[in-house]
Amino acid sequence: MATVEERVKAVTAQVLKLSEEEINNEDNFTADLGAESVQSIELVAMFEEEFGIEMDEDAALAVETVGTAIEFITNVCKEQGVDLEG
Amino acid sequence: MRLILVDSPEQARGNFYPLALSRPLWELRCGFGSLAEKLIARVGTEDVAYFVPDYMAGAYREKVSGPVNDTSVLDGNDLLILDPRVKADGFDVASTGPSEVGVDEQGEVLYARIAGDDTGKPAKDDIEKFIAAARAALPNVKCSPARWQYIWDLILANPEQITADFAAAGRSGIEGTVEQPCTIRGSKADVYIAPGAQVHPMVVIDAEHGPVYIDEGARIQPFSRIEGPCYIGKESILVGANCREGNSIGHACRVGGEVEESIIHGYSNKYHDGFLGHAYVGEWVNLGALTTNSDLKNDYSTVSVILDGGGGIDTGSTKVGSLIGDHTKTSIGTLLNTGSYIGAMAIIMATGKPLPKYIPSFSWFVEGIVTKGFGKGKLYETAKTAMSRRKCEWTAAEQAMWEAVFEMTSPERKKAIKKGRRTLMK
Missing domain, CATH: 3.90.550 (Spore Coat Polysaccharide Biosynthesis Protein SpsA; Chain A)
Structure with missing residues (x-):
């Protein structure tokens, strides 16, 4: 099964119309990947669908980089009992 | 007693x-x-x-x-x-x-x-x-x-109620200021301009088919036309508005464009062009430029309204516009379908197409779907800002009430968000 990192990058690539290879963990969604505010909303929605989780909007939208998104989503999955291994 | x-x-x-x-x-x-x-x-x-x-x-x-x-x-x-x-x-x-x-x-x-x-x-x-x-x-x-x-009963009764309230108030004449040239059509006995109200030049007040009451401190800017029956609330401003018959405009509103047979609560803005008809608008609403609602279907059939996210209710009337809850904001160019329900504390970003007829409270309507958007915290911040601009306070009690409304409206919002997600995933 794909890792959290791979899945986050796949969703980001799909929403922002990029290729996964272009996306690095240090990239800032806005400054480096060009996410507009509407796309941030879309990213949150798509991450929730991808991982089957519910994220607090304020906390989720405060996440700035791909690396922190991976960390944030991993934590939310743990909190909400979502299996990331299977 | x-x-x-x-x-x-x-x-x-x-x-x-x-x-x-x-x-x-x-x-x-x-x-x-x-x-x-x-x-x-x-x-x-x-x-x-x-x-x-x-x-x-x-x-x-x-x-x-x-x-x-x-x-x-x-x-x-x-x-x-x-x-x-x-x-x-x-x-x-x-x-x-x-x-x-x-x-x-x-x-x-x-x-x-x-x-x-x-x-x-x-x-x-x-x-x-x-x-x-x-x-x-x-x-x-x-x-x-x-x-x-139903709420649309109030909209449909509004013209008659204005006429009755004008008679009950027992006032007529000009106690405010009217700058010339200004035209009053119909009987001057059917017009009341309260103390402190200002009617600027190039305004037409048409009381031929019903009374016009302009309350204290209201300001009617040039090129506005007000057709009775009509009530303009205290300290409201008409900005070159085509204010057709049957409107009740609350306290401290800003109204422009074309408005017909609508009720608008206090502190709401419809500053720009765009048509609002047979609508009921809450307080602290902002309708962006060119926001327009339909109040009549193309086939002239009666309008149905969805009040709970479920089935529509036939209003029995061929004319019903939008119901818009408190603190909701629409973007420029928003098109509202006939008999639309737009909940409170919603943010509407237009797509160029008419919106769905039912948008739950606290929704962020973005890219044609209902989303969680930036969440309720951001909506509270915006409400606070809008209120402070008019020297009103967003209180803890008010926030507590809205928290309860958020919870009450959660099931229909979740349903709408799910529907939006399905569209997004396609």
Whole structure:
């Protein structure tokens, strides 16, 4: 099964119309990947669908980089009992 | 004699959403003012107490001087307990007299007149129990006064109510300032311009088919046309508006473009061009430039409205526009379908297409779907900013009320978000 990192990058690539290879963990969604505010909303929605989780909007939208998104989503999955291994 | 307004059961209140999400039914407007003003005038007392849903009690206490959800008001005095859906004009029960409970065909209590001596009988720790006990202990009278059933009833009754309220106010003439050239069509007896109101040059006031009342401090800017019956609230500004017949505009609104047979609560803005017709707009609403609603279907059939995210209700009228809850904002170019329900605290970003007919409260409508957007925290911040610009305070009690509304409206919002996600995943 794909890792959290791979899945986050796949969703980001799909929403922002990029290729996964272009996306690095240090990239800032806005400054480096060009996410507009509407796309941030879309990213949150798509991450929730991808991982089957519910994220607090304020906390989720405060996440700035791909690396922190991976960390944030991993934590939310743990909190909400979502299996990331299977 | 003490008048006690008791808000209707939740099921009946739902017929007045999204406006009644954040206010008791008697704070809805029709004609010059609120339903409460009309009921109080009809009953003829200044001693008024209120029972509202618990979640809005704190916020409502900040808005009125009378007691709210205080059962001590049930003691000792002659009481007239009234359901706010009863139309003031049709209520012909004497305020005082022997105790009796007015019950409709379905067995619902519409009023209870309880003489002071009898108030000791029912238990007083809960208003619902008090009314139920009064009904059991006191003589019941069958009654069927005219009642408001749905929120669009208020829209449809508004022109007639303005005319009645103008007659009841008994004022006419110009006490404010009118700069020339300005044209008044019809009888000047059907126009009242209150002290402090300003009518700038190049304004047409057309009272041929109904009265026009411009309240204190209102400002009518050049190239506005106001057609009666019409009420312009205190300190509101018309910005070159085509204000057609049947509008009630609340306190401190900014209104431009074309508006017809609509009710707008205080502090709302429709500054720019765009058509608003047969609409009911809450307070602190901002309609972006070119926001337009349809109020008539192409096939002239009756308009249905979705009030709870489920099935539509046939209004029986061919003309119903939008219902827009408090603090909702629309972007430029928003197109609202006939009979649209736009909840409170919603953010609408137009796509160029007409919106879905039902958008739940606290929704962020983005890219054609309902989303969670930036969440309710951001909406509260915006509300706070909008209110501070008009020197009004966003209080803790108000926020607590909105938190409750957020929870109450969560099921329909989640459903709409899910639907949006499915579209997104395609």
